[in-house]
Amino acid sequence: MPQEYIVLVAGPMGAGKTTAIGALSEIPVVSTEAANTDTAAHAKALTTVALDYGEITLGDGDKVRLYGVPGQERFDFMWSILERRALGLMLLLDATADPVADLARFQRVFADLARRGALVVGVTRGDLASRDRLEAVHAALAAVAGQAVPVFVLDAREPAQMRTLLAALVALVEARAAFQPLQGALA
Amino acid sequence: VHTTAASDLSAAGGAHRAPALGLAVAGLSEPQCELLRSILVVLEERTERPWRLCDTAQADFVVRTRDAAVTPPPHALLGLFVREGESAPGPECLAVALPLRVMALLDALNAAHDRLAQRRPGAPAAAPAPDDGKSLAAALARLAERRFEHNLRVRIVGVGTLWLDVGARRYGTDFAPVRLAAALEQHRYVMTALAPDAPELAVLRAEGRALEELLWQVGLLSPWERPDRDLTRWRLRRWPDLAQWPHRSVHVPLCAMLAARPAGLAELVAGTGAEPADAMHLLHACVLCGLVEPVPLEAAIAPVAASAPRTSLFERLRRRLGL
Numbered sequence: 001m002p003q004e005y006i007v008l009v010a011g012p013m014g015a016g017k018t019t020a021i022g023a024l025s026e027i028p029v030v031s032t033e034a035a036n037t038d039t040a041a042h043a044k045a046l047t048t049v050a051l052d053y054g055e056i057t058l059g060d061g062d063k064v065r066l067y068g069v070p071g072q073e074r075f076d077f078m079w080s081i082l083e084r085r086a087l088g089l090m091l092l093l094d095a096t097a098d099p100v101a102d103l104a105r106f107q108r109v110f111a112d113l114a115r116r117g118a119l120v121v122g123v124t125r126g127d128l129a130s131r132d133r134l135e136a137v138h139a140a141l142a143a144v145a146g147q148a149v150p151v152f153v154l155d156a157r158e159p160a161q162m163r164t165l166l167a168a169l170v171a172l173v174e175a176r177a178a179f180q181p182l183q184g185a186l187a
Numbered sequence: 188v189h190t191t192a193a194s195d196l197s198a199a200g201g202a203h204r205a206p207a208l209g210l211a212v213a214g215l216s217e218p219q220c221e222l223l224r225s226i227l228v229v230l231e232e233r234t235e236r237p238w239r240l241c242d243t244a245q246a247d248f249v250v251r252t253r254d255a256a257v258t259p260p261p262h263a264l265l266g267l268f269v270r271e272g273e274s275a276p277g278p279e280c281l282a283v284a285l286p287l288r289v290m291a292l293l294d295a296l297n298a299a300h301d302r303l304a305q306r307r308p309g310a311p312a313a314a315p316a317p318d319d320g321k322s323l324a325a326a327l328a329r330l331a332e333r334r335f336e337h338n339l340r341v342r343i344v345g346v347g348t349l350w351l352d353v354g355a356r357r358y359g360t361d362f363a364p365v366r367l368a369a370a371l372e373q374h375r376y377v378m379t380a381l382a383p384d385a386p387e388l389a390v391l392r393a394e395g396r397a398l399e400e401l402l403w404q405v406g407l408l409s410p411w412e413r414p415d416r417d418l419t420r421w422r423l424r425r426w427p428d429l430a431q432w433p434h435r436s437v438h439v440p441l442c443a444m445l446a447a448r449p450a451g452l453a454e455l456v457a458g459t460g461a462e463p464a465d466a467m468h469l470l471h472a473c474v475l476c477g478l479v480e481p482v483p484l485e486a487a488i489a490p491v492a493a494s495a496p497r498t499s500l501f502e503r504l505r506r507r508l509g510l
Contacts, residue, residue: 062503163510
């Protein structure tokens, strides 16, 4: 029976979720973008209004399914449905926005995954932000799940960097699973 | 004209070093010869091979002033001391500037060594083994472990210059970042302490890179000499930025295990299936960067399972994505 591993890619609008999935996926990203009407939150022309989807095949029919969840708060209701089935969460934060506030918001929404320690953080546009801002993200994460959360400064367009972030998530989940049954793997 | 006295060629070098080369000089004053002897002592471990002053007949490299008459043996290289204001010799002749300076002499001796090696391809060359404790990485690791607080300029022969501002936690180089690992493996370098107000440090504070990025590579490249390393468990406080810092895929599950639970060296090896050297270097790098903290041994820790199964999702992804 093929297995599927669901990995969520979340973050505020403009953090690079769609781009990140494109960097990881073996198939063209199935994207549901529409004109951005929330220009107060971000100036980009298009934004994801439902889900982005990409996948990585593992052989024997097994897959890692990558779901990018929309950044606007009006879609929050969708996230809890996905969270229960997910192996883990890749959270992308825009260093030039308010990454600490965005982190707090997404930690609340994905509290279960954060508690399980199934969380990694990619900080985009880190080269444009001050060191203090990155330190604030580290400090805000210090108490999550009682363990160190990977925080990588990355470019969502770079496949190698995105793969490293995904590998860290999987390794972290499996390290914790050494002491408890693996969650999020669907038969 | 003064020609230096012979010294014991056979006493050169440590166990791992190739035999010494002979240096003869002519035309120097006695104070200049004294200075030369002192510099050779300083350069003992810094040149590709050690050099000893000797008679001209025994010399591999003979350096003279323009007004000194000397007949070098056929196998020897000839060099020329060049005083300020004198014209430089042709490219076939190795020049050594007067007054004598450490780095100029270091460059000349290494250039002479390289030319001699080309002439005698079968001659023994210094081939320092990795992790012999004498690389630049090992030296920086020892300094970091002692909480060294001085700012440094490190001239790395054949590579360039590395600056460290320990207070500002920055470093910089005048060579490409991709050459840093090769630079850290070098055995020929000279460290100089810099005053806090040195002008090059101002540039470093504005444009330098995070010191932890350097220490990470230092840890991965150098031996870990901490006496209690096998008796301590470590907990990961902060992940290394693996998206930016050079690493190998095995470092990811090692960090994950340290994040999930405190572990010692042997436990890391058992829990991840990593090679002991990989686990040791990873821990070393994390210690130097302050990414891990020791955990008291009395803290109860569940036993470590056997090596990670080869069919783990991480392993499958690693193979699929070519990590």
